[in-house]
Amino acid sequence: MSTNDATSITRPPRPPKPPKPHPSITALATFLSSLPQTDIVPPPLPSKLRYDIYGSLLLLPPTSPLTTEPWSTFISSLPAHSQSDLYTSLAAALGVTHIAINSPIPAKSTEDGNTIRAPQITPLHGFFGDPNAKDFEEVYWTSTVQHGIFQTWCPLHTMFSRGNITEKSRIHDIVAKQLGGGKEGKVGAVDLFVGIGYFAFSYLKGGVDVVFGWDINRWSVEGCRRGAGGNKWGVSTDPRDGLKDERLVLFEESNEFAPGRLREIKRRMEEDGRGWVHIMHVNLGLLPSSSCAYKTALEVLELNDEEKEAWVHVHENVAREDVDEMEVSIIKKFGELAGELGMVVEVGIEHVEFVKSWAPGVWHCVFDVRVLVLRR
Structure with missing residues (x-):
């Protein structure tokens, strides 16, 4: 055999290295090792x-x-x-x-x-603050950024749902697509359960000129106000002078007052020669059902001056097998309420979005209700 000949040697494969434990698990292990010996055996x-x-x-x-x-x-x-x-x-x-x-x-x-x-x-x-505190500065606030949108809230008093991120993104994309070709006049949205701006901020980032929002939770309204500031959007919580340059107008009250408030703002804007905004979207983000606000949504859309399409985004918890029945029920209910208000409308559901599972067999769904108010 020459010195250049090589002998092939087959080696067994090396066993894979065990994955490193997550820092949280390492922290638990270190903590357990620091405990004094007792008769209690750690899990x-x-x-x-x-x-x-x-x-x-x-x-x-x-x-x-x-x-x-x-x-x-x-x-x-x-x-x-x-x-x-x-x-x-x-x-x-x-x-x-x-x-x-x-x-x-x-x-x-x-x-x-x-x-x-x-x-x-x-x-x-950590110090979260007194749950009974009235001062916004006496409690802990946290924040996050999703899809480039800043949001902040007080965990003691306001919920935050990570599962809504897909719906926030979808609303943004719908609006951006609708307004991508430009728009005539100002376009607005109304959020009757605005919270800390879950969906209101998606409308703003998508391109609507102004969002009007209602919530009865003062902590949510404050979080929404702070969040708007963090996104560099002008915000007003006292719009008695009518809409000026604000992109977000907040009301800390029941949304039953929304039609009257908007009617007054519209009157003042028209008196100033600025013209009213076209409300293109109304968001009803209340679970387990937002049916209590169907009528208010129609009253809001009645304020539009022209026969242009608008959409009401209805949030409901519904079993998957009952979705078709819910669609029929929503269309029927909107038609009945429009009749009570003396309105003539065309109503249809363009899309149903399954946002996330709420309970076994039950889904948080959003029904995109297309509404055209016909002028007689």
């Missing part, structure tokens, strides 16, 4: 944690390993200082300052007196 480390991070806030769902057995019992058995050490370690590992458990808002929250649909959170780490 096995979870393979991963479920959570959401918004700015400096970490929200644990009620199904997280830390909030369910056996970890929940183990944590509650620890002395207070050890529990504090646990959450301090977790916060440091994930780069946050506040931790809370986030529970879903009960479907019957309105019937149970929670008319503002206040969030159900349990603070675990």
Whole structure:
């Protein structure tokens, strides 16, 4: 055999390296190793944690390993200082300052007196403030940016739904497409359950000139006001002088007053020679049903001066197999309410969006209702 000959050697493949644990799991392991020896055996480390991070806030769902057995019992058995050490370690590992458990808002929250649909959170780490505080500066606020839109809210008093991000994006794209070819005159939208600007901000970023929003939760209105400022949009919470250069006009009151408020703003604008805006979209983002605002939406659209298409985005919780029946019901209801108001309308549903699962077999759906108010 010459010295240039090579002998082929087959080596067994190297075993794959085990994946590195997530920083949150490493933090838990380090915490457990720091505990003094006791008769209480810690639970096995979870393979991963479920959570959401918004700015400096970490929200644990009620199904997280830390909030369910056996970890929940183990944590509650620890002395207070050890529990504090646990959450301090977790916060440091994930780069946050506040931790809370986030529970879903009960479907019957309105019937149970929670008319503002206040969030159900349990603070675990960080100073959230007094839940009874009245001053906006005395409580903790957090924020996030989705699709380039800044939003801020007070977790003690205002909910934030990550699952709505697809609908926010869809609304933006609809408006951007509709207005992509330009527009004649000013175009507006009305959000009858504006919250912290979940959908109102998508209308603004999509290109409408102004959004009018209503909410009875003062904390939501303040979050919406702050969020608009963060996006460099002019905002007014006192539009008694009529619409000027504001892109967002907020009302801290029941949306039953919307038609009257808009009628007054329209009158003042027309007196000033500026002309009214065409309301192209009305958003009804209340769950489990927004049927209470169908009539108000029609009254708002009656203020339009021309026979132009408009859309009402109706949010409803509905079983998948009942969606077709719900479409028929919505069209029928809009027709009946229009008759009560003395309006002549054409109503149809152009699209049904399945936003997210609400409960087993039940979906949060948005029905895009096309409404054409006919002038007689």
